[in-house]
Amino acid sequence: MKKFFAVAVKFILFNAVLAICLLGATGVLRNKEYEGAQDMFAKWKPEHADIVFIGNSHQFCTIDTDLLYSEYGIESFMLSSSAQTVPMSYYAAKEAIELRHPDVICFEVSYCANDFNTVKGMDHCFFDGFPNCKAKYEALNDLIDPEERIYFLLPLGIFHSRWKELTEEDYSGFPVSERGTYRMTNVYVNSEIPVVDEDDLYPVPGEMERYLRMMIDLCEEEDVKLILYAAPFNGQFPGEEGSIEDLKTRERIFNHVGVIAKECGVEYHNLFYELDELGIDNETDWADSQHFNCLGQVKMTRYMMDNGYLGY
Amino acid sequence: MLFNSLSFLIFFPVCLALYMVLPAKARTFILLAASIYFYMCWNPVYVLLLASSILVTYICALILPKCAGKTGSRRIVLACGLIINFGILFVFKYFNFFAETIAKVTGSTGLHLDLLLPVGISFYTFQAVGYLIDVYRGDEPEKNIFRYALFVSFFPQLVAGPIERSGNLLKQIRELDKRPLMNLDDFRKGAFIMLYGYFMKMVIADRAAMLVDTVYDVENYSQYKGFAVLLAAVLFSVQIYCDFAGYTYIAIGAARIMGFKLRENFNTPYLARGIRDFWDRWHISLTGWFRDYLYFPLGGSRKGRTRKYINILIIFLVSGLWHGASWHFVFWGFLHGILRVIEEIVSPIWNKFRSAASDVFFGGKEDDKTYGALSCILTFFIVTVCWMFFRAESIRQAFDLIVNMFSGFGLWQLTDGSLLMLGLDAKEMNVLIIGLIIMILVDRAKHKGVDVPAFFAERSEIVQAFILLIGILFIVIFGIYGMEYDAAAFIYFQF
Numbered sequence A: 001m002k003k004f005f006a007v008a009v010k011f012i013l014f015n016a017v018l019a020i021c022l023l024g025a026t027g028v029l030r031n032k033e034y035e036g037a038q039d040m041f042a043k044w045k046p047e048h049a050d051i052v053f054i055g056n057s058h059q060f061c062t063i064d065t066d067l068l069y070s071e072y073g074i075e076s077f078m079l080s081s082s083a084q085t086v087p088m089s090y091y092a093a094k095e096a097i098e099l100r101h102p103d104v105i106c107f108e109v110s111y112c113a114n115d116f117n118t119v120k121g122m123d124h125c126f127f128d129g130f131p132n133c134k135a136k137y138e139a140l141n142d143l144i145d146p147e148e149r150i151y152f153l154l155p156l157g158i159f160h161s162r163w164k165e166l167t168e169e170d171y172s173g174f175p176v177s178e179r180g181t182y183r184m185t186n187v188y189v190n191s192e193i194p195v196v197d198e199d200d201l202y203p204v205p206g207e208m209e210r211y212l213r214m215m216i217d218l219c220e221e222e223d224v225k226l227i228l229y230a231a232p233f234n235g236q237f238p239g240e241e242g243s244i245e246d247l248k249t250r251e252r253i254f255n256h257v258g259v260i261a262k263e264c265g266v267e268y269h270n271l272f273y274e275l276d277e278l279g280i281d282n283e284t285d286w287a288d289s290q291h292f293n294c295l296g297q298v299k300m301t302r303y304m305m306d307n308g309y310l311g312y
Numbered sequence B: 001m002l003f004n005s006l007s008f009l010i011f012f013p014v015c016l017a018l019y020m021v022l023p024a025k026a027r028t029f030i031l032l033a034a035s036i037y038f039y040m041c042w043n044p045v046y047v048l049l050l051a052s053s054i055l056v057t058y059i060c061a062l063i064l065p066k067c068a069g070k071t072g073s074r075r076i077v078l079a080c081g082l083i084i085n086f087g088i089l090f091v092f093k094y095f096n097f098f099a100e101t102i103a104k105v106t107g108s109t110g111l112h113l114d115l116l117l118p119v120g121i122s123f124y125t126f127q128a129v130g131y132l133i134d135v136y137r138g139d140e141p142e143k144n145i146f147r148y149a150l151f152v153s154f155f156p157q158l159v160a161g162p163i164e165r166s167g168n169l170l171k172q173i174r175e176l177d178k179r180p181l182m183n184l185d186d187f188r189k190g191a192f193i194m195l196y197g198y199f200m201k202m203v204i205a206d207r208a209a210m211l212v213d214t215v216y217d218v219e220n221y222s223q224y225k226g227f228a229v230l231l232a233a234v235l236f237s238v239q240i241y242c243d244f245a246g247y248t249y250i251a252i253g254a255a256r257i258m259g260f261k262l263r264e265n266f267n268t269p270y271l272a273r274g275i276r277d278f279w280d281r282w283h284i285s286l287t288g289w290f291r292d293y294l295y296f297p298l299g300g301s302r303k304g305r306t307r308k309y310i311n312i313l314i315i316f317l318v319s320g321l322w323h324g325a326s327w328h329f330v331f332w333g334f335l336h337g338i339l340r341v342i343e344e345i346v347s348p349i350w351n352k353f354r355s356a357a358s359d360v361f362f363g364g365k366e367d368d369k370t371y372g373a374l375s376c377i378l379t380f381f382i383v384t385v386c387w388m389f390f391r392a393e394s395i396r397q398a399f400d401l402i403v404n405m406f407s408g409f410g411l412w413q414l415t416d417g418s419l420l421m422l423g424l425d426a427k428e429m430n431v432l433i434i435g436l437i438i439m440i441l442v443d444r445a446k447h448k449g450v451d452v453p454a455f456f457a458e459r460s461e462i463v464q465a466f467i468l469l470i471g472i473l474f475i476v477i478f479g480i481y482g483m484e485y486d487a488a489a490f491i492y493f494q495f
Helices: A002-029 A065-072 A086-100 A123-127 A134-143 A156-165 A168-172 A206-221 A244-264 A271-278 A294-306 B006-021 B024-040 B044-066 B071-106 B121-136 B145-153 B166-174 B184-215 B227-257 B275-281 B284-295 B305-323 B327-362 B368-391 B395-407 B426-447 B452-457 B461-478
Strands: A051-055 A076-080 A104-108 A225-230 A267-270
Touching: A002 A156, A002 A168, A002 B461, A051 A086, A065 A076, A065 A294, A076 A086, A086 A104, A086 A123, A086 A134, A086 A206, A104 A206, A123 A134, A156 B461, A206 A225, A206 A244, A225 A244, A225 A271, A244 A267, A267 A271, A271 A294, B006 B024, B024 B044, B024 B145, B044 B071, B044 B121, B044 B145, B071 B121, B121 B145, B121 B166, B121 B284, B145 B166, B184 B227, B184 B426, B184 B452, B184 B461, B227 B368, B227 B395, B227 B426, B275 B284, B275 B327, B275 B368, B284 B305, B305 B327, B327 B368, B327 B395, B368 B395, B426 B452, B452 B461
Parallel strands: A051 A076, A051 A104, A104 A225, A225 A267
Antiparallel strands: none
16 A cells, blocks of 8 residues: 555655646746746736726737826726737626726727637736636636637647747746736838818627627626727738728727717727827837837827726 | 547546446456447448447457357358348448449449448458457457457557557457556556657658648649658658558557557558568558468468468558559558569579678678668658558549659759748757657667557656646647647548
């Protein structure tokens, strides 16, 4: 019997060391470029957040949470990742409430104009950094095909082949601040953004509207103030030809989001109609046709805070 | 359920835990249930074919001893068993091939059966038939149907061998109840053998396949010439060895962990010094099956030289057909048969010449190492060219590729980076080279008589744990698998 226990202990020990090694390998190999600050949220020190920002890359390129703290004393976190769809953002809101119960959730609505649940391959940007909590498993069950879920629980199956492209950042971590702010430093000369009439509407795609309304209901139930806003942008996705018509359709959808917000009594700011007031310089403040660089980010953050668009 | 799938990595530990925890008397049933489940994971309906094969051979084997002294009856019983088993194999594997061939020859429309090839049918049919012939020749039949069913369906070797004999596996199954809970030595050796099998399959075979698939692509193969084709041909030799031997090692390792010792199926085949030597080392269990159950009954080498050569040709033609219902497999078998016959004819003359030349040039002290190395290289090259017929989609494609290989040689191919644009970039190629070096070292050690798993299992526990950890991490990081990758089936499953 003694021998059996000795063997059992060695077996458990071996598997424990193996698990640690595999976790370490996962940490190094997973694609940090996409993850933003998701995994930092659970480790974030403050127990309560004044504001949690939710959305996709448009969100994390628009708001500087560190600036909100240093200039306004607002304790906030950027819980956004690249290509984070509206359903994902709904679960991110659940996670934010579950872990920090913020006073305000600020949701950037640009993905309301995308008629799909997930961007294939990009769903890892959201899930791989998502801390282990109830909301994560609900999101997995809801949004990911059953046969693919295993790769979200064991992401090494996806990222093991990244050994070919490891850089220094893979070992040192992705350069986001402790409040999840990511700053783009390159400069892109953007063109004028065409704007449609404010009454010009196009319906929000069905699934996106359903999850948007679920988020509104969730915040109401949990007594969290929800603020919606549309950050301005121009052009199409990188690598694709720009299409003015496509952008205009999206703007019409953002106008329809305003109708839904009004109907539900939720605060909404469509910044496409405040382009002049924003003070954005197309020569210096963009990182690409859709995202602000750190200069634009500072201007946008100050503008929204100074105008009371963030609930404070 | 592939050995390199997540489901097997869950299935096997669960099966092992049940095997160890439940009473010894239940072991046969646990393993039988696990084997049936394992097979049903591919196609639940086809378990009926497996069951038919088991039942028919079991019943025939029980009847045979009762017909002692009645040669005619015994032959009829044996023939019934063989006809039903080979009949099932024929319908599911060969019917369409023969029907299409006849249709082509006669110019008729032909008949086509819309049937999926049952996984591993050639392996378990041959194992069951081998058992029946052994009983016909005087072996004791197994009376316990569960034990016999486990012998035919034992999951580690069910779908791609080694093709077991009753004298080995069935004997171990009979002693299953008396075996101790676990033999740590077997467990360790089994773990190392499995690990090496995974390494061969996931790091080497599936990586080599990336380049091989590019060059052999039916639509584009004609654009590849010289070194590109040569590299693909050599890498296919590597791929098929690492794929099949990898599977076998995982099977042998998994069985060893549970205390079973399966037969060796490979013995450093690419260190062979001739075609006969190659076949003594490659797929040993199949070669042995053909030798014992076909070559000897045909008369072997007892009925004169010409008959011997014909028998050799028959064996290799059947072997080719066993590998696949297609003419390029048959041609591959035929090529090996011809080469074996040539070897038989030339060997005595060559040995005399070699001995005379040794006396003249080396004073009778021939450098055996150099001769051995040259023989190995020549054999590898011949086998590699033959493999081209095996891998190609048709005989025509294989001939085209061979012509391309010899017609478009240019040294610039070695320096212009074009070889790194065939599906394996420089980094992938480096990993493949490291994998090949490890494989060659292991084969070399085995060739010299070193029991490699035992060598590792005899180290201190810390060293063993360290090697296992490094091995697992290496495979997890550098193995070819994952969501975007279709967990590649083992090549020999199709047979």
